[in-house]
């Protein structure tokens with residue numbers, strides 16, 4: 267089959283490799299109809315999250331069930347499904363609490379309570395390095411989907427792939443960032459990052475009753491999309507001091523909720539890069555710091571942007587003095603997905619208005635390139651193995 271194989275940082279190519287096979291009774295083999303590239307994939311491509319062996323990338327995918335293991339009770343050949351990006355068993359201590367990214371069974375080699383990047387990690391993700399379980403991903407013609415009684419969800423034929431694919435990751439991720447903030451209604455929510463995840467958080471903020479939604483980014487074309495798709499107020503952090511502007515917009519107090527939808531690969535100055543090299547840090551926490559400064563006293567900061575190493579000078583003093591509430595992490599997609607499918611089916615939200623490029627899987631190298639370099643006004647790319 268054809269698949270997008272990661273070889274080393276900067277090197278991803280469409281290649282022919284062996285088809286996946288059923289390895290456990292609860293596996294299905296999925297014929298992928300659509301798959302997307304995520305900002306999280308860039309962390310691997312850019313070498314911030316290490317991977318030595320060749321691996322098929324991709325954790326956002328949907329398709330048609332091609333083959334089922336003997337223990338699969340919920341799916342049949344021919345079913346059309348979306349697949350949550352965390353690989354999780356569905357019955358361990360954490361899965362039972364709706365914490366699928368912390369599954370105790372899906373990542374046996376690296377699992378542990380410490381929460382380190384190199385060992386003692388949480389559960390597994392599709393196509394996301396040996397540290398996250400070593401599973402091949404879905405940027406391919408076929409993919410093996412473990413725990414198929416718990417992860418995949420059937421999708422109505424009334425919805426196109428484009429309308430439903432973002433239920434696998436970015437809509438539940440944006441939703442998590444807002445759900446964690448426990449809005450009561452009327453709050454001002456400032457979302458840092460207007461990439462695919464930030465754009466989905468903007469949609470979730472309106473759906474959950476925000477009174478005002480402010481988008482912060484450094485690229486005008488992404489802010490323009492935030493405004494046209496989601497009717498939010500916008501701030502370009504390269505043109506103005508975003509923290510000052512947010513305070514001015516909120517009577518000097520700051521936003522009730524700030525969301526970090528950027529993570530470790532925020533833009534960096536030369537000095538940031540030198541400091542990170544000296545301290546063995548990967549990337550920067552500048553956006554997290556900005557969220558902590560831009561939120562009001564007693565407010566909430568939620569963090570779905572990814573961070574992978576410890577950072578010194580973390581502003582614990584500000585968090586304490588302002589009495590902040592904070593929540594971080596991978597999105598527990600399995601917890602939210604049924605509710606979110608219902609919201610998409612009802613027409614209360616449209617997800618595909620952030621899509622800018624649909625390309626054949628064979629053009630994966632080019633697709634990663636424009637997404638990473640933010641060229642050709644790229645926001646979100648769907649790859650089609652059948653195109």
Ligand SMILES: NC(=O)c1ccc[n+]([C@@H]2O[C@H](COP(=O)([O-])OP(=O)(O)OC[C@H]3O[C@@H](n4cnc5c(N)ncnc54)[C@H](O)[C@@H]3O)[C@@H](O)[C@H]2O)c1
Pocket residue numbers: 304305306307308309435436439458459460461462463464482483484485488503527528529530531532533552553569570571572595596597645
């Ligand atoms: N927690 C989860 O479960 C989960 C799931 C999906 C993605 N993510 C993470 O979410 C983050 C965003 O993903 P994405 O697909 O939207 O990526 P992306 O790279 O397309 O978007 C990031 C956006 O941040 C903007 N940005 C960079 N520096 C900035 C700054 N200083 N201030 C404001 N904006 C800035 C960029 O211009 C870009 O638009 C990534 O870290 C990704 O790994 C997490």
Ligand SMILES: [Zn+2]
Pocket residue numbers: 304305306307325326351435436
């Ligand atoms: Zn993702």
Ligand SMILES: [Zn+2]
Pocket residue numbers: 354355356357358359360361368369370371372
């Ligand atoms: Zn589990």
